[in-house]
Each structure stands twice: as structure tokens, then as C-alpha cells.
Amino acid sequence: xxxxxxxxxxxxxxxxxxxxxxxxxxxxxxxxxxxxxxxxxxxxxxxxxxxxxxxxxxxxxxxxxxxxxxxxxxxxxxxxxxxxxxxxxxxxxxxxxxxxxxxxxxxxxxxxxxxxxxxxxxxxxxxxxxxxxxxxxxxxxxxxxxxxxxxxxxxxxxxxxxxxxxxxxxxxxxxxxxxxxxxxxxxxxxxxxxxxxxxxxxxxxxxxxxxxxxxxxxxxxxxxxxxxxxxxxxxxxxxxxxxxxxxxxxxxxxxxxxxxxxxxxxxxxxxxxxxxxxxxxxxxxxxxxxxxxxxxxxxxxxxxxxxxxxxxxxxxxxxxxxxxxxxxxxxxxxxxxxx
Amino acid sequence: xxxxxxxxxxxxxxxxxxxxxxxxxxxxxxxxxxxxxxxxxxxxxxxxxxxxxxxxxxxxxxxxxxxxxxxxxxxxxxxxxxxxxxxxxxxxxxxxxxxxxxxxxxxxxxxxxxxxxxxxxxxxxxxxxxxxxxxxxxxxxxxxxxxxxxxxxxxxxxxxxxxxxxxxxxxxxxxxxxxxxxxxxxxxxxxxxxxxxxxxxxxxxxxxxxxxxxxxxxxxxxxxxxxxxxxxxxxxxxxxxxxxxxxxxxxxxxxxxxxxxxxxxxxxxxxxxxxxxxxxxxxxxxxxxxxxxxxxxxxxxxxxxxxxxxxxxxxxxxxxxxxxxxxxxxxxxxxxxxxxxxxxxxxxxxxxxxxxxxxxxxxxxxxxxxxxxxxxxxxxxxxxxxxxxxxxxxxxxxxxxxxxxxxxxxxxxxxxxxxxxxxxxxxxxxxxxxxxxxxxxxxxxxxxxxxxxxxxxxxxxxxxxxxxxxxxxxxxxxxxxxxxxxxxxxxxxxxxxxxxxxxxxxxxxxxxxxxxxxxxxxxxxxxxxxxxxxxxxxxxxxxxxxxxxxxxxxxxxxxxxxxxxxxxxxxxxxxxxxxxxxxxxxxxxxxxxxxxxxxxxxxxxxxxxxxxxxxxxxxxxxxxxxx
Numbered sequence: 032x033x034x035x036x037x038x039x040x041x042x043x044x045x046x047x048x049x050x051x052x053x054x055x056x057x058x059x060x061x062x063x064x065x066x067x068x069x070x071x072x073x074x075x076x077x078x079x080x081x082x083x084x085x086x087x088x089x090x091x092x093x094x095x096x097x098x099x100x101x102x103x104x105x106x107x108x109x110x111x112x113x114x115x116x117x118x119x120x121x122x123x124x125x126x127x128x129x130x131x132x133x134x135x136x137x138x139x140x141x142x143x144x145x146x147x148x149x150x151x152x153x154x155x156x157x158x159x160x161x162x163x164x165x166x167x168x169x170x171x172x173x174x175x176x177x178x179x180x181x182x183x184x185x186x187x188x189x190x191x192x193x194x195x196x197x198x199x200x201x202x203x204x205x206x207x208x209x210x211x212x213x214x215x216x217x218x219x220x221x222x223x224x225x226x227x228x229x230x231x232x233x234x235x236x237x238x239x240x241x242x243x244x245x246x247x248x249x250x251x252x253x254x255x256x257x258x259x260x261x262x263x264x265x266x267x268x269x270x271x272x273x274x275x276x277x278x279x280x281x282x283x284x285x286x287x288x289x290x291x292x293x294x295x296x297x298x299x300x301x302x303x304x305x306x307x308x309x310x311x312x313x314x315x316x317x318x319x320x321x322x323x324x325x326x327x328x329x330x331x332x333x334x335x336x337x338x339x340x341x342x343x344x345x346x347x348x349x350x351x352x353x354x355x356x357x358x359x360x361x362x363x364x365x366x367x368x369x370x
Numbered sequence: 371x372x373x374x375x376x377x378x379x380x381x382x383x384x385x386x387x388x389x390x391x392x393x394x395x396x397x398x399x400x401x402x403x404x405x406x407x408x409x410x411x412x413x414x415x416x417x418x419x420x421x422x423x424x425x426x427x428x429x430x431x432x433x434x435x436x437x438x439x440x441x442x443x444x445x446x447x448x449x450x451x452x453x454x455x456x457x458x459x460x461x462x463x464x465x466x467x468x469x470x471x472x473x474x475x476x477x478x479x480x481x482x483x484x485x486x487x488x489x490x491x492x493x494x495x496x497x498x499x500x501x502x503x504x505x506x507x508x509x510x511x512x513x514x515x516x517x518x519x520x521x522x523x524x525x526x527x528x529x530x531x532x533x534x535x536x537x538x539x540x541x542x543x544x545x546x547x548x549x550x551x552x553x554x555x556x557x558x559x560x561x562x563x564x565x566x567x568x569x570x571x572x573x574x575x576x577x578x579x580x581x582x583x584x585x586x587x588x589x590x591x592x593x594x595x596x597x598x599x600x601x602x603x604x605x606x607x608x609x610x611x612x613x614x615x616x617x618x619x620x621x622x623x624x625x626x627x628x629x630x631x632x633x634x635x636x637x638x639x640x641x642x643x644x645x646x647x648x649x650x651x652x653x654x655x656x657x658x659x660x661x662x663x664x665x666x667x668x669x670x671x672x673x674x675x676x677x678x679x680x681x682x683x684x685x686x687x688x689x690x691x692x693x694x695x696x697x698x699x700x701x702x703x704x705x706x707x708x709x710x711x712x713x714x715x716x717x718x719x720x721x722x723x724x725x726x727x728x729x730x731x732x733x734x735x736x737x738x739x740x741x742x743x744x745x746x747x748x749x750x751x752x753x754x755x756x757x758x759x760x761x762x763x764x765x766x767x768x769x770x771x772x773x774x775x776x777x778x779x780x781x782x783x784x785x786x787x788x789x790x791x792x793x794x795x796x797x798x799x800x801x802x803x804x805x806x807x808x809x810x811x812x813x814x815x816x817x818x819x820x821x822x823x824x825x826x827x828x829x830x831x832x833x834x835x836x837x838x839x840x841x842x843x844x845x846x847x848x849x850x851x852x853x854x855x856x857x858x859x860x861x862x863x864x865x866x867x868x869x870x871x872x873x874x875x876x877x878x879x880x881x882x883x884x885x886x887x888x889x890x891x892x893x894x895x896x897x898x899x900x901x902x903x904x905x906x907x908x909x910x911x912x913x914x915x916x917x918x919x920x921x922x923x924x925x926x927x928x929x930x931x932x933x934x935x936x937x938x939x940x941x942x943x944x945x946x947x948x949x950x951x952x953x954x955x956x957x958x959x960x961x962x963x964x965x966x967x968x969x970x971x972x973x974x975x976x977x978x979x980x981x982x983x984x985x986x987x988x989x990x991x992x993x994x995x996x997x
Contacts, residue, residue, distance in 0.1 A: 081858035096533055123539035136530035140552040140633070149548070150538050188949045189709075196534070203538060218708035219885060223929035223945030230941055245858065248931040252943065289863040291888025293930045295911040298891045305867065306860045308814075309828045 034108060035069035036207055036239045037093060037126075042066045042102035044085070044092045060314045062088040064263035065102075070207065073237040077254030077271065079247055079286070083310045085263040086243045090209040093241070094126055095119060107206065124153055127200035131212035133192035137184040143170070143195060144180040150202035169198040173228060190221035197228065201236070208233075209241045214249065226252060247290045251275050256346065259283045262321040263313055269347035279357040280349040282322045320352070328353050377628050380621035387618055391437035400428035402435040403586045411604040423593070423607050424600050432588040433614050439589035441618070443500055443582075444569030447507025452562055454508060455515025460546050460554075462516070463523035474520060477513035485510050489572075493581045503573055503582050510572075511565045518561045522554035529553075556630040563626030567619035574615065590615055669739065670847055670879040671697040671720070676734035676749065678712075678719045681727075687953040689715040691903040692734070694980075699846065700877040702870075704884060704894035704911070706926075710950050712903035713883045717849045720748060720881075721766050722756045738763065741846060762792050765840035769852035771832035774839075775824040781808075781835050782820030788842035807838040812868055830861035837868065847879045854889060866892050887930055891915060896986075899923050902951065902961040905980060909987030919989040921997065922946070922962045960991070968997050 043066075045059035062085045070076045080086040091097045093104055095111065103112045111122060130136035137146060147166045151157065157165065167177040173194040184192055193213060200208055210229065214222040230253055233240055244250050250257055251271055258268040259282065267280040278284045285304040292298055306325045311317055317324050323333035330353065338350045341359030351357040390397075400418070406426030414421045420429040455477075462473035480488070489506050496502045526532065527550065535545045574591030576582035578598075583589040590611040597607035678690045690712040697703050705713040718724050720736055736748040740763055748759065768774045776784060785804035789795065795803065801820070808816035811834040824832055833853060840848055850869065854862040870893060873880050882893055890897055890911070897914040899907040899922065907920040918924045928944035948965040951957055957964050959974035966973070972992060980988045991997075 081860065091533075094537060096536060120539040120541065123537055126537075128534065128537045130530040130534065132530055136534050138531045138535075138549055138553065141549075149535075149540070153539055190949060199534065199538070218950070219887065219926055219929045220708060220946035221949065223943040224947070226931075226943050227945055247859075252931040252941070285860060289859045291859075291862070291866075291886065291892045293887040293891050293915065293927065293932075295891040295894070295915050298888075303863060303867075305863060309830050309861060310858075 034072075035105075036072045036074075036107055037241070038069040038103075038105040039089075039093055040067045040103045040105075042089070042092060042104065043100045044088050044097060045100045058314045060312075061263045061316060062313060063092060063099075064316075066260075066263075066265055067102075068258060068265065068268065070239045070241060072206065072239055073233075074256070075233060075240045075242055075254045077250035077257040078241060078243045078260060079245065079250050079257060080260035081245060081286075081310060083262070083313060084260040085313070086245075086260050087211050089260070090128065090211045090241060090243050094123070094128060094209060096128070124203040125205050126207040126209070127203065127205040129193075129196050129200050129208060129210045129213045131215050133189045133196060133216060134184075136196050137192055137199075139184055141183070142180070143182050143184075146184070146195065147199055147202055150199050153203055165202075169202055172201065172232070173198045174224075188221075189217050190224060193217060193225050194228065197225075197232070201232065204236075205238060207239045207241070209243070211243045212245070213242075215244065215246070222249070229253060247275075247287060259286065262310060262316050264321060264350070266322065266351070267349040269344070269349075273344065273347050277347075279343055279347070279359065280322075280351045281326050281328050281353070281356065283349070285327075320350070328356055376624055380624035383617055384621040384625060387437055387614070387621075388441065390434045391441055394431075394434040394438060397434070399431035399434060402427060402431040402588045404428075411600060411607065413606065420610050421604075421606050424596055424604070427588075429593075429607065429610050432593055433590070433610060436588040436590045436593055436611065437614070437618075439500055439583045439587060440570050440573050440591065440615075443503045443507065443573045443589075444566050446504040447569045448511065448562055448565040450504065450508035451511035451565060452515050452558065455512035456519045456551075456558060458512070459516040459519025460523055460550065463520045464527055464542065464546055464550065474516065477516050480509065481513045485572075489576060489581065493576075498581055498584055500583060500587075503576065506576075507565075507569045507572065511568070514565070515558065515561055518557050519554060522557050523550055526550055526553045552633070555633050559626045559630045559633070563623045566622050570615060570619060574611075668698055669696045669737075670699045670701075671695075671739075671881070672735075672737040673716070673720065674735045674737070676716070676719060676736060677732045678715055678724065678729060679732045680715075680725070680729045682954075685954055688732070689729075689903055689953065690719065690900075693900070693903070693905050695898050695905065695908065697847065697879040697881055699879050700873065702873060702880040702882055702893050702895045704882045704890040704897045705900060706884060706887065706890055706897060707900035708885060708926075708950055710902070710953065711900040713885075713900050714851050715903075716900070717766065717851050717881060717883050721760065721764065721849060722748070722751070722753060723766070738847070761788065761843035761845065763843075763845055764847035764849065765843060765845040767833075767836050767840050767848060767850040767853045769855050771824075771829070771836040774836050775832060777824055780821055780823055781827070785820070785835075785839060785842060788839045792843045803842075807842060808835070810841065810872070811835070811838045812864075813838075828861075829857055830864060833857065833861075833865055834868065837865075837872070841872065844876075845878065847881070848873075849881045849883070851883045852885070853882075855884070855886070862889070869893065887927060899926070902956060903953065904961065904977075904990065905988075906962065906990045907988065908980075909983070913984070913987050917987075919983050919987070919994040920962075920991045921966050921968050923989075925965075968993055 042063055044063040045061050047059045066089060078086045078089060088097065092099050099112060103110055105111065106122060106126065111119065114122065144166055147169055148162055151162055151165055166180065170176060170179060175191065175194055187195065213229065214225045217225060226249060242250060242253050254271045256268065257271050257274045258265050259280065261282050267274065267283045274283065275287065278287055285306045288304045304327065308325050311324055319334045319336055320338050323329040332352060338352045339361050340348045340350050341357065342348050342362050343359035348362065349357055349359065404427060406422060409422045409426040411424060412418065412422040418428045418430065423429055423432065458473040458477065462470045488510060492506045493502055532545065532549060535549045573582055573589065574594055577589050577591030578595040583592055585592055593611040594608060597604065601608045673693060673695050675692045675694055676690060677688060677692055680687045680689045693716055695703065705716060707713040719731055724730065731749050734749060737745050738748050739745050782804050785807055786800040789800055789803045804820055805816045808819055813819050813831060813834050827835065854865050857865060866889065869880065872878065884890060894911045897909065897911050898905055899920065901922050907914065907918065907923045914923060915927065918927060925946040929946065931943060946965050951961065951964065957974065959976055960978050963969040963973040978990050978992045980990045983989050983994060
């Protein structure tokens, strides 16, 4: 296997709440709790989870937009966990982020030419007309045109703004893009346009991508491999086709069965695994397997140790001790997950 | 056009004053310090257009030269204060931590002193004079700038475009100056205008006390001070400097307001006439009221050709245009469409919950069959009588339950309120009733939950409470507007099951408004697809999903990722090109034509009619037979 573009080992991100005068002793919120994974150059890794699972925190922590509490992040072989601010600024040009909210992620006071031009400036200054040409190129690449140069973000529709966000990310020719729910705020018909754009661009320039979403269908569509997160931990990771055809972890199964299917005949026929209750607080997660409080297959032993990962097939791992249901062989090496 | 008149006046006045101040030494004015004892307190004359003061000095020339001192002090003071304050505020709020302590705390110390005391102290140390005054102003007003900036930056710094700038690898200085500063400029400009005004007043005050500008140098404050003892004999001497002060302060405020709007790219679009907002509220229902359809034909809700208009600053929008749909008891009808399709407006129109003043039903009828068999046209029920229907006959569930639950009351209180709104009952009964409602919507440990506040519940629980409240009046119709959109899939599945169960048990008619086709497939019996305010297709759920006739319905269905689209081979979602047209500029003819692959020249001629495809399926496409 080629060397990974991004390699994350034992990543933790804990938030301590400092609100209130006397709350110093409150437990930290374990938004990300010991997560390891890697992304190969040109690979699309999907990250699925519900709100509160920590998936967005993973995205921002690997870019060090939020500082990790512990663990290591290697980007292109270089340990960037502790990289100084100056080095980080250089590296950020090679790793970009596309946000969910097409309204909040563009500076409302800047024109399109400035929003994208600013990003271009980071690669070194260009003569005025060359810069303009390059901006127009980028706009065309994402399906907009040079007519849009002088406009402000609020003059665009949601889908067009998301195109602008993508153009801005592409301007610095990144090697990795973190796409954090890039289409969640868009209408279905526009979602499809943006998804196609992402797939095309990803293929064209071979950029690696961490695609974060709560929508299993979209992740299945775009990702090569899929990770499922629950309460700060990865419960299952597998090649996309594998995980949908053959989910092992009870949470993955429940998630897949809960996702509505746009087919009324199928919807009426199938049996759903209905999960009881809701996500526990990440400030006070259950012991052992964090999913056990909602798991229909939980045993008393699930409350014990944190479950070790088991390997069921090539690249397919999960963290459930019910070997009778989920199967697989226990693995000790954390980094085995990455391959 | 009052807005512009005052602005033009303000600009003219300020320019005049500034020019007067700058050019005062070059103008053929009388020497402002030259006394003329004989002309003491003389009224206006040709030689002295504004009269003479208590020493016989020319008032006009003193106003002009006084503007130099007054404006000079106020402007330098305000600019100095802005430079210091804004920088400290930006740095403090952006970096936080120790930077916040280092920048904001010293300013708090300054704020804790009475301003006059501080001014006295500075004057004692530095001696009176124009420079001292500027420094004092800067010192006094820097903290207010810093506070304003600090607060604004705190809200802006968490915006994603700041993170995007960081992610691009910009330096903090550049992010501060180029990205954040323009976004906080509005309030700072307003602050600037206030400080300049306050500065002029403060200068006058201090000079009046003898701590500011040293006589005989003229300043407006000194003029007031000089004229005060003689104000009965010579009121004009007091009035002139005061008029200059008031008009200057006003002009500066007005211009800064205009500048703030100018810097906000969004504001420029809104400067269009708003007069239409006021036009036609409740007028225009000229059509004769049709008689109620004779027999009860089994429909619970029968919407006929309903049109709703919304006035916006840019013109009136027909948010829904001739929508007809029927709901039978126990039937779930899904209203599907993208944003702007009018699906939510349809629900709000039926419930008479359109935004006040701007929204109104322009046309059509909404027949509703009450439990007693009576049929009423809800579109023509006056607002004060409508209360009879809300809650008891029909209820609404919204997307964001936090918006429909009152955050300051407990769940129990709100449920009891909903229960007692429709009939008297004892406290005990009400409490039991509330508990039963929570049990009915599957909330574990209802006794405890009754005493909790909405914010203590999770999103899914809140939505259950909202449904419980909707059920309190035992309605026959529930309109649910995207009730699961804000929820996670596993919670969404729970809520959908709950709604289905309740609906089946009580025979409630359900109008389910959503954009999610998966949800539609799960819950709906019949589907109504909307686009740009019109129904473009309707039919039983199976027919809509498996035999869609309208190209838009097809496109929408094809946009949902399916197993066939996946992995390897082609990896392509079929998408609908373009975007939904603006409701202010709807295309002629078929509204979907500009985005339709099958559009022909015939499509743009007239809006197609809803045609029957089969006994229960209708579509609004002139080419449905061919495609």
C-alpha cells in the first residue's frame, strides 16, 4: 500500500467546560475518544455518525483548526500534531475544508473575486490579469462563470455558494479535503449536483477526501471506505460496498435500517431495528461499549472493558464483543485499522 | 424620501463646517479675537451677520475659528480612541486567553473612573489646551470602542468563514484586518459618530469649566461659556454656538449611519420601496363566497384553488398559486417539494398562521369538515373565530420543537395549558391528563419529565412533547411541517413510527410536509409534489414512486442515491440542472420548463393544467403521454 496522506493515531479531543464560577471540577466532554485511521492519496473516506458522535470534531482536529488533546496526526508522513503555527500555515494550503453552511462559510463583505483571489494569493502573488484568469478558471471548474466575479455571497443560491466554497478550497491545490456535511443544507436536486461535482473534481485532480455526513446514502455514493462513529469512537470501518452489504456492528445495522428508503414498497416490507432512547451524554459515557445502553444485543459483559477491534475481512473492522453476532478475530495492533 | 433629504442636508452642512474651519484663516473674516467694546452684544448687521458677542467680537468668525478647535479636538480624539480601542478589542477577542486579560482589563480600570475626574487629572498634569483635550478624549473613549469591537468580534470569530480563512493558512493579522474588521465595521462606525458627537460636547463642557481650550482662542464651548452670564440680555450669543453644535452632531450621526449601510452589501438591495408592504391586507377578496358543497363526501380537508400572497420589499410573491388537495380522515398526505415550493406556506395558510401584515390568502377555499358534520370554509373565517379550530379541530407540529415550546415553562405546565384551553378540569385531572399524554407519545418516566423544562430534553424528546401538546385538543387533522428534519436518523425513525401509530389509532388526517423522499415513502398514503407554488403531480404513494409522470418528480426521485448509482461503474447521480427560479421572476408557461430536459416551445406558452393520468393520479405536464 502506498504511504498514507493522512494518518491519525489515538486521537483524542476533550472539551472542558469552563462556564460558571464553580464548575471547575466538571467532567470533560470526550468529543473524540481514541480514534485511529488513515487516508491514502486519492482515497475518499466516509465518516458517518449522528449529531454528537464527534464526526465534525474529527474533521476539524485533523486540520488542527481545533487542537487535539492527545494522539498524533501525520500528514504526508510529517508529524503535524505539534507543528508550529508558521509550518501549520504552510501545510494548511495542502489540506482544505468545505463547510456545511453555505451561508456562514463565506465572508459576507467580500466579492467572489476577493474570496477566491485571497486563497490564490497564498500560493504567491500573481499579476492582476493572470490572477483574474485563474479565478475564472476555478469558477468554471465548479460550474460558475466569470460573470459572477463582482458579486457578493448573498446574491447566490445555496448550491452556488457551496460551489464557491469548493472553488476556494481548490484554489490552493490541496492534497486533502475535509468535506463536513457539504450538502446537508441543500435541496435534494441541488444535493445531487454538488455530489456529482465533488466526485468529478475528486477524480480529476486525485485529491484525497474525508467526507463527513449523517446521510448514509451520500456516503455510500462517494466513499471508497466508510467509518461509523458513535459517541466519539469508531465502531466499524470497512470498504463502502462491504459495510452496506454486510454490516457487523449492531449500531451500523441499526443506522442502516433506520435510514428511510425512497421506495414505499420496500419501506412497508422491511423490518426496522428501532433503537431505544437517545445518545448518552459524551461528558458521562457508559462504561465499556458506549453503545450498550441502546443495543438490542447487549450483555452484562459489554459494561466491562472497552471492546477491542475485530477483523472480519480485509479492511473490515468493528468493535463489538458479540462474536456470535458480529464475528471476526480480535486485533491488537491499532494501526492495523488503517490499512 | 425623508431619508435622503436629511442625508443630503447632513452632508452639505458638515462639508460647509469643515471647509469653514479649514479655510477660516484665508477667508475675509473679521479677526475673531478683535474686541469692539462699542459693539458689545450687537445684533446681526451687515458687517457682523451673526452679531457680536459680549466683547464685541464677531460671532460668525468665532464660530468658524471655534470649529477648528471643537472639531479638531473631537475628530483627533475620536480617531485616536478608535485606533487604540479597535486594535485592543480585535486582539483581545480574537486571541482570547492572556491577550484578553492584557487588553481588556486595563480598559476596565479606565472605565471605573468617573470621566470628569479623569479629565481633571489629565488637565492638572498636562495643563489645559487643545492637545490635552484630544488625549483625554482618546483615553476616555478607547474603552467603549474596545468593548463594542470585542463583543462584535466574539460573535464573528466563530463563523465558518473565519475558520475557512484559517484553513487556507492566512496569518492572524490578515484575518483580523481583512476578514474580521469589515464584518464588525458597522457598529464601530456608529460608535465613531457617537464619540465625535460626545467629543464636541465634552470639549464644550471642559472649555466651559475653563479646563479645555484656553481663551482667547475661540471654541464653541468657550462661546457658550462667555454668552451664559448675558443670556437674558443677548440670547443670540448663546443660540449660535448651540445651533452649530446640534447640527454638527446630527450631521455626523446621520452620515455615519449612511456609511454603515454603504459598507453592508446586503443593505443596498433593501433600499427599495417598502410601501407595497402596507398595500392590501385583507382587501382583494372580491370574489363572491361560494356556497358550501352540499353533502359530506368523506373528505376532512378540501383545499380548492388556494392562492397565498406574500409582500416582500421587492414586490408581491404568489407563494402558493391555485393549490388544490384533499385529505380524508386517517389518511397521510405528504406535501413534497424543495425550498420555495410553497409546501410550508400551504400548511400555514390552512392554519391561518401566515406572517401578519405581509401574508394573505388571495383566492380559493379551504373546506374543513368539523366533527359535528358541519363544513366551514377556513379561508373566510375571521381571525377571531379561528381560535375555535386551532388545537381542538386541527393542530400543527413544527420542524424545530424548541420554537413551539416555551422555554420558561415546564413541560407539565405547557401540557396542562393545552389541555385546559379546551375545557375546564380539576388540577388533579389535568396533571393526570398531561402524564397520560406523555405516555401516549412514548416518553419514559413521564412523572419526572412533567417537571422539566424544554431545554433539559433532547431533540427527539422535545418533538414528542410537541406532538403530545398537539394531541391535547384531540384534533382530527394534524399538519406536521418537517417534523423530523432536525432529528438524527435513528430518532427520526422513532418519531415516524410514533406519528404513524397515533394516526392509525385515532383516525387522524395527517398532512406531512417534507423534502425528504425517504420519509415520504415511509409515512405517506398519498403524495402531492409541489414546485414554485403549484401542485405539479399528485397520486397514491406507490404510483408517484414507481410511475411518476412529471419530469420534475422523476428528477427528484432520481436525485436520491440508490444502489444502482454506487461504486465503480459510472458513479453519477442524476441531477436536475439549474436552480429553482426566483418567485419574483417566474418563467412563463410551465415553471419547470427552464430546468426540464423534455421542454419544447409549447411548454413556455401557457401554464399547463393539472391533467388526470389515471383515476387518482394527476400531473401538470403537457408531454406526460410521450415521456
